[in-house]
Amino acid sequence: MLKKTEKQVDLGLRQFIKDLGYISGGAALLSTIPWLQSFTPDTLNEIKNEKARIAVIGTGSRGQYHIHALLPMQHAEIVALCDIYPPNLEEASKLCPTARKYTDYRKLLESPDIDGVVIATPLNWHAPIVLDALSAGKHAFCEKSMALTMDQCKAIYDAYQKTNKVLYFCMQRMFDEKYIKGMQMIHSGLIGDVVGLRCHWFRNHDWRRPVPSANLERQINWRLYRDSSAGLMTELATHQLEVCNWATKRIPQSVVGMGDIVNWKDGREVYDSVSLTYRYSSGVKITYESLISNKFNGMEDQVLGNKGTMNLATGMYYLEGVDNTGNSGIEQLLSQIGNKVFAAIPAAGSSWRPETKKEYKPHYIIEGDYNINDGLSMIGAVKDGSDEILSAFCQACITGEKGKDIVEEAYCATLLCLLGNQAMDEQRRIDFPDEYKIPYMNF
Amino acid sequence: MRSSFDQYFDDSQVFHGSLTEIMGTRFDLVIVGKSRDISGIVWQSMTRELERLDAMLNRFVPSTEISVINKTAATSPVNVSEEMWEILCNCRTYHQKTFGLFDITLKDFSKLELHAEERTVSFQQPNLFLDFGGYAKGYAMKQLKAILEDYKVENCFVDFGNSAIFALGHHPYGDSWKVSIENPFHKGEILGEFTLNNTALSTSGNTPSYTGHIVNPLSGEKIEDRVMLCVESEDPLDAEVLTTALIAADNHQTEKIVSQFDLKQTKKFNL
Numbered sequence: 001m002l003k004k005t006e007k008q009v010d011l012g013l014r015q016f017i018k019d020l021g022y023i024s025g026g027a028a029l030l031s032t033i034p035w036l037q038s039f040t041p042d043t044l045n046e047i048k049n050e051k052a053r054i055a056v057i058g059t060g061s062r063g064q065y066h067i068h069a070l071l072p073m074q075h076a077e078i079v080a081l082c083d084i085y086p087p088n089l090e091e092a093s094k095l096c097p098t099a100r101k102y103t104d105y106r107k108l109l110e111s112p113d114i115d116g117v118v119i120a121t122p123l124n125w126h127a128p129i130v131l132d133a134l135s136a137g138k139h140a141f142c143e144k145s146m147a148l149t150m151d152q153c154k155a156i157y158d159a160y161q162k163t164n165k166v167l168y169f170c171m172q173r174m175f176d177e178k179y180i181k182g183m184q185m186i187h188s189g190l191i192g193d194v195v196g197l198r199c200h201w202f203r204n205h206d207w208r209r210p211v212p213s214a215n216l217e218r219q220i221n222w223r224l225y226r227d228s229s230a231g232l233m234t235e236l237a238t239h240q241l242e243v244c245n246w247a248t249k250r251i252p253q254s255v256v257g258m259g260d261i262v263n264w265k266d267g268r269e270v271y272d273s274v275s276l277t278y279r280y281s282s283g284v285k286i287t288y289e290s291l292i293s294n295k296f297n298g299m300e301d302q303v304l305g306n307k308g309t310m311n312l313a314t315g316m317y318y319l320e321g322v323d324n325t326g327n328s329g330i331e332q333l334l335s336q337i338g339n340k341v342f343a344a345i346p347a348a349g350s351s352w353r354p355e356t357k358k359e360y361k362p363h364y365i366i367e368g369d370y371n372i373n374d375g376l377s378m379i380g381a382v383k384d385g386s387d388e389i390l391s392a393f394c395q396a397c398i399t400g401e402k403g404k405d406i407v408e409e410a411y412c413a414t415l416l417c418l419l420g421n422q423a424m425d426e427q428r429r430i431d432f433p434d435e436y437k438i439p440y441m442n443f
Numbered sequence: 444m445r446s447s448f449d450q451y452f453d454d455s456q457v458f459h460g461s462l463t464e465i466m467g468t469r470f471d472l473v474i475v476g477k478s479r480d481i482s483g484i485v486w487q488s489m490t491r492e493l494e495r496l497d498a499m500l501n502r503f504v505p506s507t508e509i510s511v512i513n514k515t516a517a518t519s520p521v522n523v524s525e526e527m528w529e530i531l532c533n534c535r536t537y538h539q540k541t542f543g544l545f546d547i548t549l550k551d552f553s554k555l556e557l558h559a560e561e562r563t564v565s566f567q568q569p570n571l572f573l574d575f576g577g578y579a580k581g582y583a584m585k586q587l588k589a590i591l592e593d594y595k596v597e598n599c600f601v602d603f604g605n606s607a608i609f610a611l612g613h614h615p616y617g618d619s620w621k622v623s624i625e626n627p628f629h630k631g632e633i634l635g636e637f638t639l640n641n642t643a644l645s646t647s648g649n650t651p652s653y654t655g656h657i658v659n660p661l662s663g664e665k666i667e668d669r670v671m672l673c674v675e676s677e678d679p680l681d682a683e684v685l686t687t688a689l690i691a692a693d694n695h696q697t698e699k700i701v702s703q704f705d706l707k708q709t710k711k712f713n714l
Contacts, residue, residue: 329622330459330461330473330600333473333600334452334459334473336614336616337452337455337475337614337615337616338452340616342614342615342616342617344621344623344636345600345620345621345622345623346622346633347605347622347624347625347644347646
């Protein structure tokens, strides 16, 4: 068993949040990330003698990823594990041998010594387990997306309004330092007005796991079938659409799109190629694309402003205007001649820059080392905020403090994914349905 | 990707051509008082010449003559073209006249051997390479000047990425071409103004976004001072070479170097 380490893995982000309190305007910045208000080293210190008793439901690759994050956490203790697939349960059990093993999550929920559950099951199980966990009086942390259908999402959202329990969905970009800082730059006007958003996620992989026997195909490759998965939208796009909502503080009114199975014609039911356009009431659009038979373009979340571009996934931003294009000396000369004026042509030591993409000079959102998710892993990237959000959940299991906006952001992002799928399935424009609107949404 | 663009203004008889990504920068030409046809022909010849030179002198493209030299001259002597030979000899002369401060090897020119009889070059040291960064634009300007003379262009403004400028004749509404130098560290602050009339102006220095790209070949140290150096001369190549050399020179060296050339003026700005 791994030893609890002295140093918390999430101290970097905690210190960053604490430091925000010391700088001028820090309070205003902090108000844009309310879910992080108590994610500080001080809160961690206050609970240093306590442990959240955690059960992990779904101990496949992503569940084990969370177990690895939980093991060194001083304020967490894994007390139970649950999976219906024995090899995964055994593997997880090797990581935490003292944890009790379950194959029925309902039995697990009856156990009084569990404070919170971490749910990393196929998507169709999110809603039943989350709802049962909340009714059983457990705090819950669930993988994204929120649920398989819009009705299930609404049921979870409604249940959350009535409970005093903590509920988190793993929208890890909300805990990723470069996204947080990048968003603050966007909200402070660095890139001007947001005039467009471009997100994409490209891989070249069949998205399959090896299957030991044919009857386990649907269980193991659940991502590929409609009764357990909504495909690329809920598995990948959900994070990126959340970023768009976060950046614009708005929800798109409508979506059009096309989805197809272009390359992996292996009996799967979900698209391997999707292209969608989401439109806000202002006319600003999100262009979303995902393809899993070519990885040239990688994964990027770009927020386009009239004064610059924030490329959140790569941690860089680019400014329009003087740095790159501006009114160059030659343009001024031509305009002088047109106006019959003789004046000096401005020249500086730096070269005039042509208006090409390549010539944009990148600026870094964060100085020093930071991690970039290349988007290729099917389990999770290193230091992408997942560990931090899990740590915040464990802290909340002790303090009882609800995570502000997290459920709402997950709800909005998931609804957009599911509406996108509907638009592609029905090949028509879908307007955001009134029955799924919540007060949190601004259109 | 390289792209070329041109336009002609009939009422003022002004031609403007622009070429992106040539010798690592942008190139602009403004011709005044010539017909659309003649201007277009001049522009074509210039574009062709620039592309030819880029294909010879750009060390970042593997197929160029300079790249072949850089790749193989440490192992065996490389036969070079007549033009390359002239250029290398010319660089040697500049190296001598600047007391080593202009150096296409960026560290030790003595390790570059030129064998006149066979017209070959070899490196007496591994990891040596040649860089025409402080030379190529000036050389190109000289070639372009010849084209302009061939077509009897009398009034024009030629600009290489803002750092190498050459102007013939005068502005349509003035008696010369005026260029102002802005402090790259303080937007809007004008450091000085140059009046160009059949002269070239080269500028080099550090900017906030591009610092430490100039190396003193004698000490090997990067020059990170906030200085900007401008050299004006009738010879665009002298101007280009000296602006690089003088930025590394002390006052005494500057005096001795400048005395060997026929320059119109040199100016050093502390930023």
